[in-house]
Amino acid sequence: MTVRAAIEATLTNIAAKDRVLNAFTDVTAERALARADAVDAGKVTGPLAGMPFAVKNLFDVKGLPTRAGSAINRERPPAQRDSVLIERLENAGAILVGALNMGEYAYDFTGENLHDGPSRNPHDIARMTGGSSGGSGGAVGGGLVPLALGSDTNGSIRVPSSLCGLFGLKPTFGRLPRTGSFPFVSSLDHLGPLTRSVADLAAAYDAMQGHDPADPFCANRPAEPTAALLNQGIDGLRIVRAGGYFRTMQMPEATAAVDRICAALGVAAEVEIPEAARARAAAYLITTAEGAALHLRRLRERPADFDPDVRDRLIAGTMVPAGMVIQAQKFRRWFQDAMAHLFQTVDAIIAPATPCSAPLIGQKTFVLDGVELPVRPNMGIFTQPISFIGLPVVAVPAAGPMPIGVQIIAPAWREDIALRIARHLEATGAAVAQTTKDFP
Amino acid sequence: MTDAELDAIIDAMLPALGLHAQPAWRDAIRMNLAVTYRMGATVMAFPLPDEAEPAPVFEA
Numbered sequence: 001m002t003v004r005a006a007i008e009a010t011l012t013n014i015a016a017k018d019r020v021l022n023a024f025t026d027v028t029a030e031r032a033l034a035r036a037d038a039v040d041a042g043k044v045t046g047p048l049a050g051m052p053f054a055v056k057n058l059f060d061v062k063g064l065p066t067r068a069g070s071a072i073n074r075e076r077p078p079a080q081r082d083s084v085l086i087e088r089l090e091n092a093g094a095i096l097v098g099a100l101n102m103g104e105y106a107y108d109f110t111g112e113n114l115h116d117g118p119s120r121n122p123h124d125i126a127r128m129t130g131g132s133s134g135g136s137g138g139a140v141g142g143g144l145v146p147l148a149l150g151s152d153t154n155g156s157i158r159v160p161s162s163l164c165g166l167f168g169l170k171p172t173f174g175r176l177p178r179t180g181s182f183p184f185v186s187s188l189d190h191l192g193p194l195t196r197s198v199a200d201l202a203a204a205y206d207a208m209q210g211h212d213p214a215d216p217f218c219a220n221r222p223a224e225p226t227a228a229l230l231n232q233g234i235d236g237l238r239i240v241r242a243g244g245y246f247r248t249m250q251m252p253e254a255t256a257a258v259d260r261i262c263a264a265l266g267v268a269a270e271v272e273i274p275e276a277a278r279a280r281a282a283a284y285l286i287t288t289a290e291g292a293a294l295h296l297r298r299l300r301e302r303p304a305d306f307d308p309d310v311r312d313r314l315i316a317g318t319m320v321p322a323g324m325v326i327q328a329q330k331f332r333r334w335f336q337d338a339m340a341h342l343f344q345t346v347d348a349i350i351a352p353a354t355p356c357s358a359p360l361i362g363q364k365t366f367v368l369d370g371v372e373l374p375v376r377p378n379m380g381i382f383t384q385p386i387s388f389i390g391l392p393v394v395a396v397p398a399a400g401p402m403p404i405g406v407q408i409i410a411p412a413w414r415e416d417i418a419l420r421i422a423r424h425l426e427a428t429g430a431a432v433a434q435t436t437k438d439f440p
Numbered sequence: 441m442t443d444a445e446l447d448a449i450i451d452a453m454l455p456a457l458g459l460h461a462q463p464a465w466r467d468a469i470r471m472n473l474a475v476t477y478r479m480g481a482t483v484m485a486f487p488l489p490d491e492a493e494p495a496p497v498f499e500a
Contacts (some may be wrong), residue, residue: 316472
């Protein structure tokens with residue numbers, strides 16, 4: 001089969017199924033077919049040759065306005081250049097087929113969008129994909145593409161990976177350049193891939209590595225490829241389960257998922273991550289304050305054009321005293337040191353990814369530990385303390401009636417460890433991307 | 441903080457920031473501000489020495 005024929009089949013599948021899933025906001029068919037012809041002609045080669053992929057619509061796609069899930073950004077001029085990560089994936093042979101639905105300005109854990117409609121979970125279309133990379137979760141979970149890119153400020157790759165039954169990688173903060181993506185919180189924004197296999201996850205990640213000085217937070221480190229290391233197994237790795245905070249505020253399916261993954265890894269030891277609740281609080285503060293500062297002009301000039309759920313959080317975020325934000329940044333340094341100390345004696349930590357499997361679309365609250373809480377900010381209670389200090393995490397799918405994921409947290413710059421563990425879990429059948437009846 | 445205290449902050453800050461909020465938005469803004477200030481109190485309660493500094497270049 002030619003790559004053109006494969007891409008045509010992908011486009012046909014998207015046209016048929018996305019009417020229900022609502023994962024895509026733009027399909028770049030003409031561009032994709034031209035690229036497919038280039039691969040068929042041998043003009044483009046690489047480890048991802050012919051692999052279709054799509055990106056959360058906060059990535060610049062040449063010729064499209066970068067909407068970032070908003071109505072306001074649709075008025076922007078079309079992007080003049082692709083984001084750097086799209087360029088790198090296409091240089092490795094992958095083929096962009098479109099842009100994906102997301103929560104407005106990425107301030108979201110639901111995958112709902114007032115302007116474009118909610119992305120729908122392929123495992124149960126009445127349920128959320130999780131956000132804010134909701135279309136990324138739906139597109140890969142529904143089998144429309146094998147690879148999608150998302151962003152993760154507080155959990156927005158790991159939450160949809162969990163709810164849609166996928167593998168997702170949030171690399172170390174500063175590992176992948178964010179050049180050509182619409183920001184949310186520059187102190188915390190990460191980009192990364194979602195896939196149905198660990199091999200695809202590592203191949204995409206490897207293709208995207210490398211310094212880019214245009215992102216001032218991108219670390220000047222050489223690429224550290226992982227694909228060849230995946231099958232090294234877990235012998236010698238000191239893996240523990242996160243206790244304390246990570247044992248609270250969850251429904252039985254979240255606990256059971258971590259139980260299953262720990263059993264598969266032979267993990268019995270438990271550690272308490274110090275001050276995890278405070279880390280979550282500090283991440284919350286930095287997020288709301290930086291996000292509000294980013295959008296202040298738009299909040300002044302056209303507040304009625306925002307999704308009200310996002311706008312009212314951002315307006316509150318404009319009112320955070322500077323001293324609180326500075327203390328949160330100082331605490332971030334303290335927490336970073338504390339976790340580095342913890343990682344002197346362990347190689348990876350297992351923790352829940354979300355407090356529950358996918359809530360219903362439109363569901364506003366849930367009950368955790370007997371307390372009714374809003375869904376939107378609380379789906380990320382277990383992801384937020386980890387991205388706060390930029391540690392690399394692979395979210396792995398732990399089978400259940402509805403998908404739910406588990407975080408494999410590694411020391412800074414050791415994505416390879418988390419990927420190796422994920423691959424071991426996949427190879428032993430403990431973590432497998434679930435297929436769906438309606439979207440196989 | 442009480443609703444009245446939060447409303448006083450909102451009333452003072454909106455004009456200082458050049459923002460205009462419709463009355464119908466008030467309940468949601470107040471609710472979000474209450475959560476934000478609870479998070480702030482949690483963070484501010486942590487003792488850090490005067491020498492504690494955020495990383496100027498944050499590399500995980």
